[in-house]
Amino acid sequence: MTADILIVGGGIVGAACARMLLNAGRSVAILERDFIGGGATAAGMGHIVVMDDSEEQFTLTKRSRDLWDALVPQMPPELEFERRGTLWVAADEEELAAVSGKQNYYAERGVPTELLDAQQLAAAEPALRPGMAGGFLVPGDSVIYAPCAADWLAQGATVLQGQAVALGDGVLKLHNGDTLSASAIILATGAAAIDLMPSLPLKPRKGHLAITDRYPGAVHHQLVELGYLKSAHSSGTESVACNIQPRKTGQLLIGSSRQFGVTHSDVEPHLLSQMLNRALHYLPLLAEMNVIRTWTGFRAATPDHLPIVGLIPGTRRNYLATGHEGLGITTSLGTAELIADAILGRPGPLSPSPYLADRFPECHV
Numbered sequence: 001m002t003a004d005i006l007i008v009g010g011g012i013v014g015a016a017c018a019r020m021l022l023n024a025g026r027s028v029a030i031l032e033r034d035f036i037g038g039g040a041t042a043a044g045m046g047h048i049v050v051m052d053d054s055e056e057q058f059t060l061t062k063r064s065r066d067l068w069d070a071l072v073p074q075m076p077p078e079l080e081f082e083r084r085g086t087l088w089v090a091a092d093e094e095e096l097a098a099v100s101g102k103q104n105y106y107a108e109r110g111v112p113t114e115l116l117d118a119q120q121l122a123a124a125e126p127a128l129r130p131g132m133a134g135g136f137l138v139p140g141d142s143v144i145y146a147p148c149a150a151d152w153l154a155q156g157a158t159v160l161q162g163q164a165v166a167l168g169d170g171v172l173k174l175h176n177g178d179t180l181s182a183s184a185i186i187l188a189t190g191a192a193a194i195d196l197m198p199s200l201p202l203k204p205r206k207g208h209l210a211i212t213d214r215y216p217g218a219v220h221h222q223l224v225e226l227g228y229l230k231s232a233h234s235s236g237t238e239s240v241a242c243n244i245q246p247r248k249t250g251q252l253l254i255g256s257s258r259q260f261g262v263t264h265s266d267v268e269p270h271l272l273s274q275m276l277n278r279a280l281h282y283l284p285l286l287a288e289m290n291v292i293r294t295w296t297g298f299r300a301a302t303p304d305h306l307p308i309v310g311l312i313p314g315t316r317r318n319y320l321a322t323g324h325e326g327l328g329i330t331t332s333l334g335t336a337e338l339i340a341d342a343i344l345g346r347p348g349p350l351s352p353s354p355y356l357a358d359r360f361p362e363c364h365v
């Protein structure tokens with residue numbers, strides 16, 4: 001092996017780590033069992049969003065969004081980056097009242113937002129069902145085509161085809177019996193990280209998505225019902241929420257569902273229909289649109305909804321970058337910065353502590 005740094009997994013997180021370390025002048029190889037930008041990265045929605053479930057989540061999503069923004073001038077068109085903004089839709093006065101406090105929270109942390117009343121909401125998104133109470137607009141949020149973004153971020157790294165089957169300190173064993181060593185190994189295999197580290201507190205959380213034919217101009221912002229937060233937090237086995245994303249192609253990407261305890265990737269008609277009906281409730285126009293493809297993917301969920309990033313306890317050369325659940329496209333760049341700072345021993349803008357693996361005592365190699 002000729003690279004200093006070996007990254008296992010070429011999803012958006014591994015690719016972002018590669019980019020950050022290449023920029024710091026290190027040589028980087030990515031070991032990938034399938035292809036760059038596959039896995040959850042190919043299944044996800046590509047919404048780059050600042051979220052406020054916790055202070056730590058806000059900090060990481062905001063820093064990551066800033067890092068994405070800094071890359072915009074260099075991005076090739078196939079990344080389909082668009083600053084759509086997130087429009088959180090309040091279905092009733094109770095939801096609208098609850099969202100008012102968010103505006104101060106975001107403003108105090110340097111993220112501009114706007115509260116929209118019913119009329120302003122209808123003007124911003126005429127296709128929404130009449131009678132919605134209002135909205136909370138985060139104009140700086142954006143949308144990207146994640147598989148192409150991963151491919152682009154990984155450029156300059158050596159890509160090795162193969163599957164890791166065992167992890168030692170600075171050493172990897174491959175399925176074909178070969179071993180690879182490096183001064184640092186980053187485990188960025190998403191939900192599959194438990195295959196190499198069974199002690200990780202990760203659970204796969206299945207999600208369905210659907211995409212329509214092209215209807216340019218039908219929707220302008222990423223539309224998310226405020227109930228989405230309930231769905232994202234729920235620890236129940238199944239939940240759905242309306243989440244609609246306009247793509248640069250004119251297509252609408254429709255989510256989202258969340259399921260624990262299911263490991264097969266089949267599209268499940270009962271859940272798909274619940275999800276589409278939820279979207280239809282917010283956007284009646286969908287009834288006249290064709291859905292042309294449906295699929296599923298798995299988010300890597302942690303008990304506290306924060307990713308696991310940093311040195312693996314008990315090792316000197318192994319790092320973890322996993323557990324990003326439904327925010328890994330967004331937080332890939334913030335994660336990569338944390339990892340690069342840790343490997344290079346340099347101070348960074350974020351405190352690494354909230355994301356370290358040692359917050360889970362059971363987590364070891």
Ligand SMILES: Cc1cc2nc3c(=O)[nH]c(=O)nc-3n(C[C@H](O)[C@H](O)[C@H](O)COP(=O)(O)OP(=O)(O)OC[C@H]3O[C@@H](n4cnc5c(N)ncnc54)[C@H](O)[C@@H]3O)c2cc1C
Pocket residue numbers: 008009010011012013014031032033034035036037038039040041042043044045046047048049162163164165188189190191192193195206207208209255256296297298299300321322323324325326327328329330331
């Ligand atoms: C339905 C759905 C919607 C989503 N929407 C969004 C969204 O709008 N915004 C957002 O920010 N996030 C979203 N996410 C989450 C996001 O997609 C993930 O958090 C992110 O893609 C995780 O990236 P990753 O690189 O960690 O994992 P992955 O993309 O899964 O990549 C891991 C890679 O590791 C490889 N690999 C696994 N095991 C091995 C091994 N042993 N040896 C070698 N290679 C291996 C795999 O082949 C894969 O390529 C969504 C997820 C889903 C499922």
